[in-house]
Every structure is written in C-alpha cells, then in structure tokens.
Amino acid sequence: MEIRKLIAPALAVVLLAAVGAGVWYSNTRLHDESATATAARIEQEKQVTLRGLIGSEKETFFADPRVQKALAAQGITVTVEKAGSRAIASRYDASKFDFGFPSGAPAAAQLKTLAKAPNVFNPFYTPIVLASWRPIAEILVSNGIAQKQGDFYYVVDLPGLMAMIEKGTRWKELKASSAFSTSKSMLINSTDVRTSNSAAMYLALASYLANSQQIVQSQEDVDRVMPVVAPLFLRQGFQEQSSAGPFEDYLALGMGKAPLLVAYESQMVEFWLKNPDRLKSDMVLLYPKPTVYSKHVLVPYTPGGARLGAALENDPTLRELAHEYGYRTGGDTKGPETWAARGVKVPEVLVDVIDPPSFEWLERMTTGIEARFK
CATH class of the missing domain: 3.40.190.10 (Periplasmic binding protein-like II)
Structure with a gap:
C-alpha cells in the first residue's frame, strides 16, 4: 500500500512531464514552420x-x-x-x-x-556620332570639315558640313575626292525620324544649327527651321525604323551605301570590343561639333x-x-x-554638347516632317 502511494505521484510527475514536453515540441515545431513560411514569403516578395x-x-x-x-x-x-x-x-x-x-x-x-x-x-548615355570610313574622313579633312585626332576623327565644323549638304554639293565636287568620286549628293543617312530616337537627335542638332545655334523652343522657331531640316530626311528615301538596321547595313555594305551615318557611339564601341580585329579596318567615328547626348x-x-x-x-x-x-x-x-585599355580610344570628355528641344517642340517638328512624307 505504501509503495502504491509512492508510485502514484511519481507516475503523475512523469505524465505531466511527458505532456509538457509534447506541448513544448509541438509549439517549437509550429514556431519553426511559421518562421520558415515567413522567410519564404519575404523571399518571394x-x-x-x-x-x-x-x-x-x-x-x-x-x-x-x-x-x-x-x-x-x-x-x-x-x-x-x-x-x-x-x-x-x-x-x-x-x-x-x-x-x-x-x-x-x-x-x-x-x-x-x-x-x-x-x-x-x-x-547610361551615349553621344550621337557619324559612323564613317577612313577615305571619307580624309576627304573631309582635305576640305577643312574634319580634323584628325589620333586614330579617330572629330567633325570640327558641323555647320560647314550642313551648309554643303543644304547646297546639294556632290562628293566628286570636293577636293581630293578620288576615293569617293561619285555623283551622289552629300547627305547624312539616318533612321526614320517618325519612329527613331537617333534620327530625333539628328533633328535636334540640325534644328539647332538652322535656328542660329539656338535650341528650338517656339512655334516661330519651328516655322523658321522646317524648310531647312525637312529635306534632310525627305531626300534620304527609305529609312529604317530603328538604329540596328542601318548600322548592320553600314557594316555589311560599306561606304557606298552610307558614307555618313547617324549612329550612337555605343554601337561602334560595342562592335569594336566584340571584334577587336576590326580596329585596324577603315571604320572611323566622326564626332559632330556640336553633338548631343542620347x-x-x-x-x-x-x-x-x-x-x-x-x-x-x-x-x-x-x-x-x-x-x-x-x-x-x-x-x-x-x-x-x-x-x-582594350584599344578602343574615344574622347573621355565631350565639351561642345547641346541639349535637345523639349518633347513638345521636337514633336511639332517631327509631325511637320511626317506631314511632308505623305
């Protein structure tokens, strides 16, 4: 009887301990599962x-x-x-x-x-450049339009170049033009100004020059520059909608297709980085002065x-x-x-850089050119 009295409380203590351990284990497991679920939810978010x-x-x-x-x-x-x-x-x-x-x-x-x-x-950003060829650049140098800077060329007189284009000057009429003695009129090829940003940046540059080197910012300015800038696009014929197409033509077809092409510096640099064997080719960059950043x-x-x-x-x-x-x-x-460091040397800093017109005035010029396409 005495043994029973001793065993009963001991069993009760063991039972309580077991229940307590079960509750503790269950709570710990639920807490761990909850923490895991919370961590997974945070990670998913x-x-x-x-x-x-x-x-x-x-x-x-x-x-x-x-x-x-x-x-x-x-x-x-x-x-x-x-x-x-x-x-x-x-x-x-x-x-x-x-x-x-x-x-x-x-x-x-x-x-x-x-x-x-x-x-x-x-x-990121990139300046607008003219993708060209060494023989073309040498012709421009001979005519006082470009100046050689190391292995690259900077167009130092964009107003002079645009004046030649506006006059309808033909390549064969230039001095020392035997490397490109064609009857083609001097023209800068671009993408379609109705869709493409690189063409819009070319329009920004051309309109700046046509507006006495002032950014277009009024309807009066738009009316003043339209007779000058619209032909720059209308005379080109077919134009690609994005910058990738003309650049591929530039690479594949050479200077006969487009002696001067509006491009992004990034396109040329990327190509040279991926094709270092072409660094010694006739491909050159012409930096318009002024230029504009895209x-x-x-x-x-x-x-x-x-x-x-x-x-x-x-x-x-x-x-x-x-x-x-x-x-x-x-x-x-x-x-x-x-x-x-990889042989692609470009100007670290460009100083003569303009801002493009606001979207409103760029859009008014673009729609004006668009109406002339019809």
Missing part, C-alpha cells in the same frame, strides 16, 4: 518579374545572361518589348508594363509626366520598375556590363578609360 518597353539598341543588353544573372541576384527578372522612343512615349500603360526605357531625354520627360513618376533613373532614361510605372532603375544606376556589376555594350555611365569608371 523580394522576387519581382517586370515587363518593360525599351529602345531596340538595348535588347541585346537585357538578353545577356550576365545581365540577367546580376539582376536575379537582386530578385529581379525582366522581359522586354522593343519600340521606338516616340512610340514608347505614347504607349504608357501601367497595367501592362512596369517601366518605359526610351533612348532620349525628351521622350522620357513626356513619359514621366504621363506616368506621374516622382523619380526617373539615368543608368540619354537612356528609365521611367518607372511601378515600385518594381523603380527597383530595376536603381539597380541599373547603382550596381557596379551592371555598370561594367553596360560598358561592354559601349555605354558611358556614372560612377568612378565611366567607360572610355576601360575601352582604351
């Missing part, structure tokens, strides 16, 4: 899949597995659809896209207004779009990859110094 409208020249950048990996490390996956900068500015739709990424500041400013975006991002501005429509803009603007890995595609960036290393 960090991952975003974004869709955006971009200029065609950035398509290969976003398709690069290294770019995709760098973005994935920040929880960002991007799918893109390409369009001309003018189209991007008119296709704002936050229900379909997280961001717009045109190739020019005027289109981006219009897009910022439509999106009511508090901030925009400027991850600023690639990302306009976010959603918080995810803003995350992408911040990543492109601030991540060192993504900046280095932008340099691989010929873009200049912010940061300590801006691009030209990196390219020089």
